Amino acid sequence: MKFLVTGGAGFLGTAVSNQLAADGHDVCVLDNLSNGTTADGIHPAINFVQGSVNDIPLLWSLLYDVDCVYHLAARVSVAESLLHPREYSQVNVVGTVSLMEAMRDSGVGRVVFTSSGAVYGRQPHQPVHENDIPAPDSPYAVSKWAAEQYIHTIGERWGIETVALRIFNAYxxxxxxxxxxxxxxxxxxxxxxxxxxxxxxxxxxxxxDFVHISDVVAALKSAATVKGVNRQVINIGSGxxxxxxxxxxxxxxxxxxxxxxxxxxxxxxxxxxxVADISRARALLGYRPxxxxxxxxxxxxxxxxxxxxx
Ligand SMILES: NC(=O)c1ccc[n+]([C@@H]2O[C@H](COP(=O)([O-])OP(=O)(O)OC[C@H]3O[C@@H](n4cnc5c(N)ncnc54)[C@H](O)[C@@H]3O)[C@@H](O)[C@H]2O)c1
The missing domain is CATH 3.90.25.10 (UDP-galactose 4-epimerase, domain 1)
Structure with missing residues (x-):
């Protein structure tokens, strides 16, 4: 398959991109290296492009023939988002909308979005389930929840399959x-x-809920190809x-x-x-941390x- 991974030079992005490349897939990484990340750890077979998810003409050139997009590019610090909420909205929300807009008529079959367990905020009971109503308590959490809504809504309108994984504390x-x-x-x-x-x-x-990166990568890999996950949000934690x-x-x-x-x-x-209720991930993705x-x-x-x- 052919994949585009936004934010693919980051912590999770490098791991999933390298795994896809090692499995023999055709992988392109788009990353603007803005989070202090570097492209040093990226597999040599991967086409690395430095640029932003808000650059729609660049996205057009990278989306040609792509089967699945992993959308990981984001600003990722809760604390920092309280200092720079506009910047977080610009990258995490507008960047997601830009990506979806660039995908109109591109023929991309599916988008896998990395949302966050942070969207839940303070909940009356644990573990948290995907049917619980989010109560985000930071601009970061709001931005991830808003981005989930955008990918699902635009995907529904334009016939692109979408799935959002709410990842908990990956390490x-x-x-x-x-x-x-x-x-x-x-x-x-x-x-x-x-x-x-x-x-x-x-x-x-x-x-x-601390979840090891190899378990997150397994969930991400599965989310690209399994049937029955369209428009789903799915918790990915250790449980x-x-x-x-x-x-x-x-x-x-x-x-x-x-x-x-x-x-x-x-x-x-x-x-x-x-802490995550991971029963949906088990049922839909065959996920087993x-x-x-x-x-x-x-x-x-x-x-x-x-x-x-x-
Ligand atoms: N690590 C976790 O525990 C965790 C938990 C929940 C959700 N997530 C989500 O997973 C994704 C990856 O997180 P991570 O921990 O690997 O973070 P990371 O900071 O290591 O990776 C994010 C990457 O996005 C890139 N980026 C930022 N703005 C960009 C832009 N405008 N255009 C292109 N690239 C841009 C950064 O340079 C960075 O390489 C994020 O969407 C994050 O919200 C991570």
Missing amino acids: GAGQALPSSHAPVVPRYLRQAMTGGSVIIYGDGSQSR VETTVNDLTDLIEMVSGRSVNRLYNKEKSGGVTRL RISLKKGLKLTMSNEQQAVDN
Whole structure:
């Protein structure tokens, strides 16, 4: 098959693009490298194009003969979105509409969109199910929910199959560690391995659903080809609830180091609980998460160790 992957130089994008290329598919990556990402890790067989999802003429040239588009390009930090909501709307919402508009008459069969578990916000019960009404609590979460609506609505009008995967907290090798607003898993791993203290927002009892990148890639691959997913939103998590304190315990266990915990009670740890009901993913995608958090942390740590050594 022929694929276009927007945001394909990012953490998830590189993993899915490289897997598709390794499977022998024809893959083109479009990425403007704006999130501090680089094209260095991209498989040599992939055609990498530096550019924006808001550049419609460029999209026209890349969409020729494409069977399926993976739309991952986005600004991805909840905290940053509170500072720059317009920028988040411009990339995550308008960029998605631009992509859909460029696809009119292109013959593309399906779009797989990476939405986020963040769209749920604070919910009265856990685990969260796709039928629960989202309560986004950040411009980032609003932008992902709005983009879901756009792809499904435009796809319905123009006869393009669409599916949105609501990914929870993905982690694993290749995840960037930006100097501000870094994701919790690579941040804590790096701090544990370099002897630093981990800073825990709130009291650490807030819970999340951490899902290993290889499980996310398996779900993304399936979403491109299975039947019966048109216009669906599908949760992709591990289905396991883990508090930030539990995560820190596990990091201590796998690293064999005791970690100094500094609690910053002034700063909110976000929603109190968030864990995915993955029954729809099991039923529609044949999704079976295979990597436990303990195993995933070990795998990620061996990769981190190499980065620290270098
Ligand atoms: N990583 C997670 O835990 C997670 C969870 C839920 C949803 N998601 C979604 O998955 C997707 C990928 O996330 P990620 O963690 O790999 O983030 P990432 O920042 O590593 O990747 C996003 C990529 O999009 C690119 N990009 C940004 N603006 C662009 C533009 N205008 N045109 C072209 N490319 C642009 C960036 O340069 C970057 O390489 C995003 O849509 C994100 O919202 C990720």
